[in-house]
Amino acid sequence: MGVLGQSIKRREDPRLITGEAKYIADIELPGMLHAAVLRSPFAHAKIKSVNVAQAKQAPGVVGVFTGADFAEIPALPCAWQAGGVKNNVNTPRILEIDEVHHTGAGVAVVVAHDRYAAEDALALIQVDYEPLPAVVDAEKATQPGAPQLHENAPNNIVFDWSCGDQAGTDQALQASEVVVKQRLINQRLIPTPMEARGAIGQYSAATDDYTLWLTSQAPHVHRLVMAAFVLGIPEHKIRCIAPQVGGGFGAKIFMYPEYPLVLVLAKRLGRPVKWIETRRENYVATTHGRDHITDIEVGATRDGVITAFKVHTFANLGGVLSTAALGIPTTLYGRLLSGPYKFPHIYCNVQGVYTNTAMVDAYRGAGRPEATYALERAIDLVARELDLDPAEVRRKNFIPPDAFPYAPADDLMAGLEYDSGNYALALDKALEMVNYKELRQEQAHARREGRYLGIGFSSYIEACGLAPSAWIGAQGWGAGLWESANVRMHLTGKVVVTTGSQSHGQGHETTLAQLVADELGIALDDVVVQHSDTQGAPFGYGTYGSRSTAVGAVAVHRSVQRIKEKAKRLAAHMLEANPEDLVYQDGKVFVRGVPAKTKTIQELAAAVALGYSLPEGMEPFFDETSYYDPPNNTYPFGTHICVVEVDAKTGQTKILRYVAIDDVGNVINPMIVDGQIHGGIAQGVSQALYEGAVYDDNGTLVSGSLMDYAVPTAAMLPSYETARTVTPSPVNPLGVKGVGETGTIASTPAVVNAVLDALKPFGVKNLDMPLTPEKVWRAMHANGGNGKEG
């Protein structure tokens, strides 16, 4: 048995557990200068003047610049706009010139010999602001009389987008035996990778080449956007390198003002310029996630069959738009609203809205957690209304396993179909793991003693392995989403793999090597995986949307297949056999039935690299580049069950058990897959119970540091019980689906449903996240708090 499917220890770890790894902050270049950015304390203001005279005189300062110094550089592009509708686009400039639309917008930059000096000088810059009224709530921003952020966006509307069938859904709702309505708030979150962002720009006057080190999940995309849309520098004159990257969760996909800024500064000053984001900057200058105000209406029969699902959402997008901002609450949200269910009618309308807050873009799950939250709360509300078991309402509405490929109603997936699934199997496995029947008895028993247990479900699907290029292009994404890989085997039999995907914690150097070693039948140690440098893979769309395996690894697999084919043709030539008679197995090519006639892959690599005797027309070297454009997304699924106890005295929620059954297709490294699921669950649980970005009415981020924003500690999180079902994806030859986001997508509603189940005796049907003890306690005590209603 090969190394595929084994929990191989990660090869990237030795450098990480010894401190040898070099993150962006660790990189030192000769003559390097340090930049610090002055950021607006106002959420909405006109910039009347910026006086930098004093700052320029400060010790250690080399240069001070304002927006006016870079007036010729256009605002950053918004690369994903809502498909099929008008988009009123406004994006950040590398430094703002006339007006700021959120606290944290950059207005000036100091470059100095060290960061202390640069920060000192920031305090000497005088900006004359004329404060304007601000609005931070997406719904309020659309109301008459609200402060207006941008001239081209009346009522602060960025877009008004819909999917599904409005008339059919309305009709079905009218005809439904029961209709449940609810407003749901999916609060704003701050991604908070433990490493904030950073960039180092370097310019060579001799060659007119630029090098940019940056905290990136997609260095090729950063180069492309920089070249084609921001700086107008030819693409081949820029090299982008993502060094060791300390987490991303979406926030490091995007183009940010500081990246082109350090490049132009490096050129102007003739020295490398480094900018490292502080955590407090990170909280105002890096993208946030979620922030939806959603109204749902769900129709059902009396026995719990859903007849229609209607959703309206205000999606808060911040003061200006980030790179992929508009694709998240549209395609990746609305199109997922059928989830694992065979709803006959669906309609979703989303209004994207400007407010005086930080930019909102993809955060782990990106649209799909918001969709799953609306959906899984809807199912529970129906179950509560009809007094049915929430597990059974789910089961009743599941798409059956024989219905795949399955297209959700009303062309919700815009031409695509779910690939494969067995949703009831995952639910059953989860029920079995928690011992559901007995658990319900225990719950009833506990209630009699005045202890409040809750059992919460979340059955989910996600669309990942993003995405067929033509499909995503039609969805308004301004590029493709295929992936590239190069695999070459050197004369000595050693293999170098380069991938266009990017690892910032996922473990590509291990998993892709496992795949290649297994396929070629060679030692794992004979394979190295390189990524994150535009001088590596020819191009790459990078890592997000759980696409590195479902798209990136498939490209790698293709290159390996080509090498194996070539190896067989070469072996046939050397062994004087018919190529059709040759078999590739365990690193050897031999004539079927004649094992003596064998060449090892290493012998063949040497022969093809030497090129002394090759078959007619064969080029020397095993070196294959592939570009894989997936024909479909992949659709992982599963059921998570959360068991909580809510303390009636304090309102505190304690998670007693967290069971996750996930089906991510075939698995390359179970240890790494479990790790991804753990981390995902942690982030989703934390949204349910702890996290929330809070702005005051003036647009100041109250939760503006790690002191105020509740990134959970180990003591705040439970242990996770994970298990899998395996339904291979038919979309790709590896049968893989993707696992980066499943945990986050599934977990949030499981926790909220559990808490609300615990609160059932108190008649509490809905609470908005985060479910802080205070909020829960108040809800328990609102009706006298006797817990006897249920």
Next chain:
Amino acid sequence: MKVSMTVNGQALEADVEPRWLLVHVLRDQFGLTGTNIGCDTSQCGACTVLMNDRAVKACTVLAVQADGAEILTIEGLKQDGQYHPVQQAFWDEHGLQCGFCTPGMIMTAIDLIKHEAQPNYAAIRHGIEGNLCRCTGYENIVRAIRQAADKM
């Protein structure tokens, strides 16, 4: 001001401003960049080192306060080509993903095990509360520390 300290067994000196943080001196003056900086409010613990045998957040210590101290950083753990048991356990148990929290987490774990020889799971979770990890959900970190405690 001149400060001198023993860092990973080596006597080192630096000329510092009184306001400089220990973490900056370790990273910028001594080139020990394994100690990371993840926040500016002493919450994340990425900067944790041992100072006179106790875990400290090096962003919360002024360099001048460390004058004369013994400092141990992540770079000083591997001895004679052998990983420290906590390093080894983090590797074995997949206790890291992006690795950014890892040096600080490992230093805290060493302190924890030293002062509470056989911590149970709850004690471990409590003991690493000063260190944030955004990737792992902590489960494997807790397992790693438990495993290391058995071996130390």
